[in-house]
Amino acid sequence: MPQFFTNKRLIILLGSIILLVAMIGFSLRDRDNITWPEKFVKDVTGFGQNIVSKPAGVVESFFDDVRRLHLTYEENEKLRTHLEELAQLESDVARLEKDNAELRKVLEKEKSLADYEPVQATVIARNPDRWYEVITIDQGESNGIEPDMAVMTASGLIGKVQSTSKFTSTVQLLSARDSQNRVSVLIQGKATIYGLIEGYDEEKKMLQMTKIPSDSKVTKGQAVTTSGLGGVFPKGLVIGTVTELVPDEFGLTQTALVQPAASFYDLEHVMVSKREMTSILPEEEDRQQVLIEEEGL
Amino acid sequence: MKKALLPLLVVVLFYSDSVFMIFFSEQAFDGAYVPVPRFFFIGLLFMSVFFDRNTAIKYGFFFGFLFDMFYTGLLGAYFFFLPLLVYTTSKLTKWLHSTLPVFFVIILFDIALLEMMIYGLNVLVQRTALSFEQFAYVRLLATLVLNGLFYIVFAIPLRNAFLRLKKVFD
Numbered sequence: 001m002p003q004f005f006t007n008k009r010l011i012i013l014l015g016s017i018i019l020l021v022a023m024i025g026f027s028l029r030d031r032d033n034i035t036w037p038e039k040f041v042k043d044v045t046g047f048g049q050n051i052v053s054k055p056a057g058v059v060e061s062f063f064d065d066v067r068r069l070h071l072t073y074e075e076n077e078k079l080r081t082h083l084e085e086l087a088q089l090e091s092d093v094a095r096l097e098k099d100n101a102e103l104r105k106v107l108e109k110e111k112s113l114a115d116y117e118p119v120q121a122t123v124i125a126r127n128p129d130r131w132y133e134v135i136t137i138d139q140g141e142s143n144g145i146e147p148d149m150a151v152m153t154a155s156g157l158i159g160k161v162q163s164t165s166k167f168t169s170t171v172q173l174l175s176a177r178d179s180q181n182r183v184s185v186l187i188q189g190k191a192t193i194y195g196l197i198e199g200y201d202e203e204k205k206m207l208q209m210t211k212i213p214s215d216s217k218v219t220k221g222q223a224v225t226t227s228g229l230g231g232v233f234p235k236g237l238v239i240g241t242v243t244e245l246v247p248d249e250f251g252l253t254q255t256a257l258v259q260p261a262a263s264f265y266d267l268e269h270v271m272v273s274k275r276e277m278t279s280i281l282p283e284e285e286d287r288q289q290v291l292i293e294e295e296g297l
Numbered sequence: 298m299k300k301a302l303l304p305l306l307v308v309v310l311f312y313s314d315s316v317f318m319i320f321f322s323e324q325a326f327d328g329a330y331v332p333v334p335r336f337f338f339i340g341l342l343f344m345s346v347f348f349d350r351n352t353a354i355k356y357g358f359f360f361g362f363l364f365d366m367f368y369t370g371l372l373g374a375y376f377f378f379l380p381l382l383v384y385t386t387s388k389l390t391k392w393l394h395s396t397l398p399v400f401f402v403i404i405l406f407d408i409a410l411l412e413m414m415i416y417g418l419n420v421l422v423q424r425t426a427l428s429f430e431q432f433a434y435v436r437l438l439a440t441l442v443l444n445g446l447f448y449i450v451f452a453i454p455l456r457n458a459f460l461r462l463k464k465v466f467d
Contacts, residue, residue: 013381016377019373019377020374020377021373024371024373024374027373045363045366045367048312049367052312052315053312053316053319056320125367126315127369128314128333128368129369130323132370136368163370177423
């Protein structure tokens, strides 16, 4: 049997194992954004990816349209009924928005946690090895995207920007398994209930909302939205609806399973929301949780 | 001029994985099976056997690095495993005759090995909670079937392409 590893090769092997461990440690480190060589590589690779994936996306959506063609009639009927309600809704929204702006002026509070500027983006790649729930979009620093911005589709929040380069950014989905993947949320009801979206149940395909006080009453079907308290996401982005409530392992808090409103699969177009108000100046009634942080400083 | 065809072919193979993911619905089989395209890896193994081993290792380093940076963000994984597997495959094919059916088995073995190493790494850095049985059933089998199909369709064109390129370089 020929010798599998000569001395020289053994040294190369050991050297690269050390390099491997070092690089993995480097990339797992808690860091704000990637380094400039990584950004450069991402831009170059992203340029090629753009060229490849844009035509492929067009062909794919063409086939999708053809597949949907036979559903057109039913869809049309459904949309027509919605349309009648829409006119009323639109005038209501316009009136309320105007009211809101006027009242804000009276209060001298022009900005709110809910304000954001959406930036349209197209998904150019999804990790082909399908281990990490990350997607790459075609907008980057040159369009004002920064790490930690909220990313959503028309139906709700899907994740946040993990890292950016000049012309692309990487988005971590809510379903990604990462201990730092947390969103401060609230359940809308008679009394507002706060909690955290933390983790994803792979089998049930549900998000887990933890840290709900054990005495609060949550009912099935209540809407879950972002609270704007984390300092990252704007307030009021839809996440999903509560489907089940279970006590946690120590019985001190409760965990709710939340059916996500937006699909995390087969994403094509997304919006990145640039939050306008970045300093934390909470509303009077929302203040308690933030005060603790301020005292700590 | 014809020498530029080699990097071009490799780049096409590199992007083919993600292009496949654009066409392939992620919710196929209701998420019960997760086939992973490894077309670039298959191309790399063809290169190592029918073109030149050392060139394949260099390409493995370079494109493994790109893959890590652009798609996964976990630096070092493919950068290390791709050249390693190319090397072991070239050793294996020296002992076994590399006819296409034998090579089919070798490639499936390599893909299974790559999947398991990547799975092991993910368990190690706690990016997954999948048990090994689940992994084998949900991911490994589906991946082997998908890439097996790819091999059956593209084995002869890939082999011919690399043999022709070898003539150009010689």
